[in-house]
Amino acid sequence: MNNIIIAITWDWGAFDSFALTVGVVGVLVVFFALLFLSIIYRIVPKLINFKFKRRAKKNNVAMPAEEEILVPGEVNAAIGAAIYLYLNDLHDVENPVLTVDNREVRRQSPWSDKHQFLNQNVKR
Amino acid sequence: MNNIIIAITWDWGAFDSFALTVGVVGVLVVFFALLFLSIIYRIVPKLINFKFKRRAKKNNVAMPAEEEILVPGEVNAAIGAAIYLYLNDLHDVENPVLTVDNREVRRQSPWSDKHQFLNQNVKR
Amino acid sequence: MNNIIIAITWDWGAFDSFALTVGVVGVLVVFFALLFLSIIYRIVPKLINFKFKRRAKKNNVAMPAEEEILVPGEVNAAIGAAIYLYLNDLHDVENPVLTVDNREVRRQSPWSDKHQFLNQNVKR
Amino acid sequence: MNKNPLKNSSPVRKALTMLFLIVIVLFGSAFIVGGEEDKTAVQTEQLVTADTSGTTVAEDVTTVDPQTAEEEVTPSAWDGVKQFLKYTGFANCTRGHLIMIVVGLIFIFLAIRFEFEPMLLIPIGIGIIIGNIPFMEGAGLKVGIYEQGSVLNYLYFGVTQGIYPPLIFLGIGAMTDFSSLISNPKLMLLGAAAQVGIFITFWSALMLGFAPPEAGAIGIIGGADGPTAIFMSSMLANGKNVMQTGAFAGQTVDNLIGPIAIAAYSYMALVPVIQPPVMRLLTTKKERMIHMKPPRTVSKIEKICFPIIGLIMTCFIAPSALPLLGMLFFGNLLRESGVTKRLANTASNALIDIVTIILGLTVGASTQATVFLTDKSIMIFVLGALSFIIATACGVLFAKIMNLFLKGDNKINPLIGAAGVSAVPDSARVAQIEGQKADPSNFLLMHAMAPNVAGVIGSAVAAGIMLSFLLTF
Amino acid sequence: MNKNPLKNSSPVRKALTMLFLIVIVLFGSAFIVGGEEDKTAVQTEQLVTADTSGTTVAEDVTTVDPQTAEEEVTPSAWDGVKQFLKYTGFANCTRGHLIMIVVGLIFIFLAIRFEFEPMLLIPIGIGIIIGNIPFMEGAGLKVGIYEQGSVLNYLYFGVTQGIYPPLIFLGIGAMTDFSSLISNPKLMLLGAAAQVGIFITFWSALMLGFAPPEAGAIGIIGGADGPTAIFMSSMLANGKNVMQTGAFAGQTVDNLIGPIAIAAYSYMALVPVIQPPVMRLLTTKKERMIHMKPPRTVSKIEKICFPIIGLIMTCFIAPSALPLLGMLFFGNLLRESGVTKRLANTASNALIDIVTIILGLTVGASTQATVFLTDKSIMIFVLGALSFIIATACGVLFAKIMNLFLKGDNKINPLIGAAGVSAVPDSARVAQIEGQKADPSNFLLMHAMAPNVAGVIGSAVAAGIMLSFLLTF
Amino acid sequence: MNKNPLKNSSPVRKALTMLFLIVIVLFGSAFIVGGEEDKTAVQTEQLVTADTSGTTVAEDVTTVDPQTAEEEVTPSAWDGVKQFLKYTGFANCTRGHLIMIVVGLIFIFLAIRFEFEPMLLIPIGIGIIIGNIPFMEGAGLKVGIYEQGSVLNYLYFGVTQGIYPPLIFLGIGAMTDFSSLISNPKLMLLGAAAQVGIFITFWSALMLGFAPPEAGAIGIIGGADGPTAIFMSSMLANGKNVMQTGAFAGQTVDNLIGPIAIAAYSYMALVPVIQPPVMRLLTTKKERMIHMKPPRTVSKIEKICFPIIGLIMTCFIAPSALPLLGMLFFGNLLRESGVTKRLANTASNALIDIVTIILGLTVGASTQATVFLTDKSIMIFVLGALSFIIATACGVLFAKIMNLFLKGDNKINPLIGAAGVSAVPDSARVAQIEGQKADPSNFLLMHAMAPNVAGVIGSAVAAGIMLSFLLTF
Numbered sequence A, B, C: 001m002n003n004i005i006i007a008i009t010w011d012w013g014a015f016d017s018f019a020l021t022v023g024v025v026g027v028l029v030v031f032f033a034l035l036f037l038s039i040i041y042r043i044v045p046k047l048i049n050f051k052f053k054r055r056a057k058k059n060n061v062a063m064p065a066e067e068e069i070l071v072p073g074e075v076n077a078a079i080g081a082a083i084y085l086y087l088n089d090l091h092d093v094e095n096p097v098l099t100v101d102n103r104e105v106r107r108q109s110p111w112s113d114k115h116q117f118l119n120q121n122v123k124r
Numbered sequence D, E, F: 001m002n003k004n005p006l007k008n009s010s011p012v013r014k015a016l017t018m019l020f021l022i023v024i025v026l027f028g029s030a031f032i033v034g035g036e037e038d039k040t041a042v043q044t045e046q047l048v049t050a051d052t053s054g055t056t057v058a059e060d061v062t063t064v065d066p067q068t069a070e071e072e073v074t075p076s077a078w079d080g081v082k083q084f085l086k087y088t089g090f091a092n093c094t095r096g097h098l099i100m101i102v103v104g105l106i107f108i109f110l111a112i113r114f115e116f117e118p119m120l121l122i123p124i125g126i127g128i129i130i131g132n133i134p135f136m137e138g139a140g141l142k143v144g145i146y147e148q149g150s151v152l153n154y155l156y157f158g159v160t161q162g163i164y165p166p167l168i169f170l171g172i173g174a175m176t177d178f179s180s181l182i183s184n185p186k187l188m189l190l191g192a193a194a195q196v197g198i199f200i201t202f203w204s205a206l207m208l209g210f211a212p213p214e215a216g217a218i219g220i221i222g223g224a225d226g227p228t229a230i231f232m233s234s235m236l237a238n239g240k241n242v243m244q245t246g247a248f249a250g251q252t253v254d255n256l257i258g259p260i261a262i263a264a265y266s267y268m269a270l271v272p273v274i275q276p277p278v279m280r281l282l283t284t285k286k287e288r289m290i291h292m293k294p295p296r297t298v299s300k301i302e303k304i305c306f307p308i309i310g311l312i313m314t315c316f317i318a319p320s321a322l323p324l325l326g327m328l329f330f331g332n333l334l335r336e337s338g339v340t341k342r343l344a345n346t347a348s349n350a351l352i353d354i355v356t357i358i359l360g361l362t363v364g365a366s367t368q369a370t371v372f373l374t375d376k377s378i379m380i381f382v383l384g385a386l387s388f389i390i391a392t393a394c395g396v397l398f399a400k401i402m403n404l405f406l407k408g409d410n411k412i413n414p415l416i417g418a419a420g421v422s423a424v425p426d427s428a429r430v431a432q433i434e435g436q437k438a439d440p441s442n443f444l445l446m447h448a449m450a451p452n453v454a455g456v457i458g459s460a461v462a463a464g465i466m467l468s469f470l471l472t473f
Ligand code: NA
Pocket: D222, D223, D224, D225, D420, D421, D422, D423, D455, D456, D457, D458, D459, D460
């Protein structure tokens, strides 16, 4: 690199019909693809449930009404509290002074097995 | 592919002496190779035991008579029961309804560490 | 290979100025490189401490005097004993007779999951 | 307790379900072949694909000439849409693609529903789907497994060059306990007997018109070891070797890696369906009730010597099997040495898993309809089934022959002879299950493991012998 | 309690620190560019590099002609020393190298200090340093990433051929829980809306003078998926393809893999800094306070069907996205099938870690100053920022549009629209944090995961469409 | 308590056993070389091989002309058997193969019996056996490591191109704790002093007639780092480079990767046997009793800065060492950053294990008798021993020199100077053990780790310097 003089030339001419096509087709296809998928995923559970219910009826087994297993509000709140605590906790980072990591107990290593082991003993 | 019409032509002529040789030599060599191995594995333990016994005699240490450590019948039956239960259990598969997999607690991940963690809290 | 007759010809002529250069430059550069590094590593902690102390003073937080956290003699001796025991222990190797390795409990395997599981049951 | 009403099916029901699915596919594909107007047959096959194929059929399937595609980059947005559509899977879809996608779905279904070797069938099944997503071939999109520079092509390299199978054998060695075999070496002969199937299939394939190297690769399907089969076909039926002898001189062998691999893994997964009838046919109830005396314990030093001796012996006999047997015994030594547990763990976990994922995926993807759906593939499937049946029969019959020379409680339960085909550990489990059907107090599993692992060694030796005859054909 | 006084900084402080660092670097580099006498500016930048650059400057920087280097193997030891010095980094160092080393240090600093995507920024940061250790180029030392036969060059192969991104997607699939998306499929549209940024950036890049394939690769930065961006640029802006259409016919595309990858990962790491202002600007406090009803539970069979249907559907639409989406859904099926947990574990641990390490390192090292510091790189960074901002805005605005059609407790909190850019899981976390700022009892995280993972699929589909238009350009 | 009577041997007994084994092999091989009639000498060597070689000798060893082999595909079954026999290991076996197999068995024996670096010696030992299974070379069987297209050849690629060593250094970095070194940087000089052995060996090799690049690669054996030695020899003595200077101009360097790697790893394993006599010879009991003051604790920030500074400094000095040192310090930063533990774990477990397995296997297999058993190999072994002894001596003596300038409790126990040769962590353990022999209350291990890891850095720097002089030779 040498002196960087950024020569920005904004050329509206580059926005030709090909560019337009790619952009428009692209956005539309992405959109319809995901719309299509979302419709299918809306249908599939119903099909599965239908099959199960029919089978359940045949077997006289009561199927749990899956759609209704909703997490109640209080549970959600409790979960929220947990998340809140977690997110706050995330920046409680270790003391910058020496930390001994006892968790990494490796039993064997081609390069440092005994070394590791001894270090752990020594540091403890 | 187009219309698959399987034209099976069974040609006895292809079974020439080369084919015969490969087959016969192949079977015989596989057989004798494994026979040979089985003989060696029959001999090796005796050699090892011989060496051990001599050494043991020299050191006045009683060697356990390895060959005699046989699992008694009752133990075998108990083991059998365990296997039986296991094999039956094998097809006791999970409830098709939502399963929360708490076992997979990963501590860190380049793509989804916090995601994982939070999910686990949420689902519990 | 055929009959190996090692014809050692010690040729002082090969020790030319190039060889001398490589050797001398090599030793010196390795030496000065590590000397240089060792000096830097001697300086860095002081810089870090300086920064921390200034910051600590600003925040009225007492910083632990890192340099003084030295492991006392008795602790060192205890560690030594542990190492000694460990090193002696290192050659206490397993009984040559059948060992059942219960530690390797793998849950699934494409080739031998059930096999593993069953074996473990059987051997126990 | 069975919480899932879908799961408590007997083997018979399993077999029926499976056969039913296969029949539907063949039936369906026959209809499709019959004419465009019968396309609806596809739609009834599988709940999940119904929408897919439905949509597919609704599209206007226009075949395009890839050479002219570039010139059609046109001014109007509508032309752009049309160009885009030409590249979609809908535009390039053929009956073959749909058939293969259904086959992939069946593999996945069998793996999840019946737990038939799921570690293999799921990667292969999804690989079949991935390999049969229709795309415009030859347009340089670098998507297909047979297109130079595509990701799948790079991953497939380890299959075509026979690199993955030895790595899998390394992991198998590191997770296999050869104790049963060491404690009763004579059971090794059962692992030899089952290899007869390989050579009979070799002959049959020759007579069906396959060239000798192709026939050799097909025969090894009867060895019931996926990695060995892939290794053999990558060496012998790789679409590259030019034959120099006999009637086939000057011809290039076909690339049969895909069909052979798929056949081998399919039948390995179907061992619990294929073997029991053969086993029951060839044994009396009294034979199936034979109790075998428990194996002796094996010392650590014997376990250490086993892989070393095995490596030297078998590889001196069949050096061509070195990549397979060398790795198998290497892995086993890592396991048994007692000082390299760490390496054995990695070989039997991370390494074998990574290779299994990539191998399964690419083997599946190599079934791209445009190269896979041929007469030869179908013949290979037929020969593979034959091969498994013969191998099972030979194992069982040889155990009966050995019993003629053995007395008292040394007698062998002929059911464990069927385990000689390898397919570790499924065929050993089949022997256990069949044995318990005859006598619930009979536990053959540990005994069956001996011919089972011997079968792995036996197939690899057989592969080595085949290679030394056929590589220079 | 915060034991480390360095860590308790608010996002604002984070942003300020970061901007401060960037300003210093740009400022410093401008000075360096200004003339040799201003070199001291570098020394004040970072404590750690102070010594480095200090020493560097002190050396006599002599430029050597590599061609003549060999002839100078000379008799005297002093000449030997001189020859050695010519090969040191000090002798070959340029301003560009120093600038890039400082950039690498900033990456590492951000990763450790603020935990901005450390798994990515640390490998990339150290890679930038490794790639910018000055050495005598062209002397056959096999050190540089662009030198044939060097270790870095071999490892870089997986980047230039687009092999690593699909393997990473395999791991991502194996660790992603798509439940949120399955339980509320309409949120998928938010993942589509955010992709508008890709195409607007594509247009902007075209108008800045980039060739269409290059512009396509640049646009995908807005997809906020590092692997997708690398895959796209390895396909389209790889320095090898020759264009055949329009004004650029006959020209070879530039190799923009390095700048695009660095830009993509940088902005992904900076999501917590870039997104919040945009989100707050486009939403009212009332909107940010919308509570969404908890997602329903999802059955196991739905989870199994999801990857299979998703694979077939999306790949029929955009077969060019097969390497990415095929692997993503393959990984997810391994996870959800329930019978291949072992493979899913390896894919989402050992395999993805190994690939992440090597990918990060080589992408970082590909920023070797002599090829990286160009006008184009700087424009790519500007366009990348634009891309992220537009994508975020589109996601939020589309959520507001959807709300026009939704009633009552079905209304969507527009903050989760921002998660549609993917950058999993950081942008979902940003939505959660911003939501809690408006109402501490609002927990959007699980809801935000749905557009978040849909964004991954959406970007991959967009990439596939781009490829089908631009690969044959 | 010692349960195993085989294991309670003193180092002296270990050394004796080992020397005994070596003498037997050399003796045996001399006999074999002497004439066919002395073959029985081999049979007494090792229990395990007794059967092998016995059988081997019994066979009719007919040498075949591979060119004519194909024409002999003959009609009768007996000719088929003969053809098969020509391909067996028995038919192709030479004395060299048997000698090397015995060497491999000795490696395995030493690894299991005395636990000398088992992670390295077992893969190498089994590799030696695998590489020396005799097969018909040139017949296209794709078995040998030097045959294009064989599996071993593909795996060997990472050795010949120097790809594996940097990956191993990545793992070493991720598992090495540099605290001892950071807390007492002056001990780094001991790691420098031990590198004198490298250059003295370089001179010796030159005078024994090796070309300078070969001599450089041989010298590095004294660095006592297997990966560094393999990397150097793959760069300098790879059988491909053509020299352009001096008396050797126009000649191609020999491929010495195999002998150099085997020598390096053998002596690394034998560190507990080689070093103690040298250490005792050069120190007084009083010196060996010196107690060193305990190292200070090291802060997290120092640990983070260490790899970054080390990388920049050492690589500016010797850019050719970048692949090794870059990866070493990268791994260490992953470990110490505190935010990438996951990546550090994978690098120091799955990744290093996989590479170790494959590297060991292929390095072992590269000793194929037909290319390995040459004068040069034997000279390399002699030079390697020399190199280790000189390096140990230099480390110890330099510590004594440093003591002249140090006072009171700053004095260095010269035993830890011997740890400067690296061979992590064995030579540090040797220092600990020797120190305790002089004074059981003396614990030198932590102190010895400092020169030990400095030795790794020092050897890599030395390698870099060598490369900058010799790559362009
Ligand atoms: Na088999």
